[in-house]
Amino acid sequence: MKDTSTTTRERFLEIIESIDLITSWSKQIIKPIDFLTTPQNVMVFNACVMRLQVIGEHVGKLLKDESNLLEKHNEIPWLAIYDMRNIISHEYSHIDEDIIFSTIREDLPALKSVIQQILNQLS
Numbered sequence: 001m002k003d004t005s006t007t008t009r010e011r012f013l014e015i016i017e018s019i020d021l022i023t024s025w026s027k028q029i030i031k032p033i034d035f036l037t038t039p040q041n042v043m044v045f046n047a048c049v050m051r052l053q054v055i056g057e058h059v060g061k062l063l064k065d066e067s068n069l070l071e072k073h074n075e076i077p078w079l080a081i082y083d084m085r086n087i088i089s090h091e092y093s094h095i096d097e098d099i100i101f102s103t104i105r106e107d108l109p110a111l112k113s114v115i116q117q118i119l120n121q122l123s
Contacts, residue, residue, distance in 0.1 A: 008065060009122055011058040012115050018051040019112045022104055032101035048104060049088055049095055055111075056085020069121075073114045081111075 006014075025044050029035055035045035060082040062070055070078045084103070088095060 006061075008062065008067065008069065009119065011062055012119050012122070015055050015058050015115050016112060016119075018054050019108050019115075022048045022051050022108060026104050029101065029104075032097040035097045035101070045097065045100065049092075049100060052100070052103065053085050053088040056082050056088065060085060069118055073118070076111055076114050 026048055029041065029044065035041050059070070059078055063078055063082060070076070
């Protein structure tokens with residue numbers, strides 16, 4: 001039987017991949033309302049939100065990891081990332097484009113930097 005468990009390193013790499021995809025997809029979005037101006041931008045919004053959900057899912061699993069790699073980096077609000085995942089999962093129709101825009105522009109670059117630091121430590 002094939003082992004389908006995801007390693008800690010793989011989780012961090014998938015977070016980086018999600019951040020890179022979100023950044024690429026949303027580069028033409030200048031302000032939050034832009035997500036809602038065309039069907040194409042709505043699709044971008046939905047894709048970005050789905051990838052934020054993926055990030056939150058991985059963070060949730062990493063928070064339960066016994067190695068406690070995340071607690072060394074308390075400059076990142078890990079629990080808030082997981083909480084955003086829960087909101088996305090359970091209140092999808094009420095997701096605020098302002099919050100998503102702010103998360104993409106302000107929070108993801110710092111998260112990526114910390115994840116890269118952690119990956120360097122794991123190497």
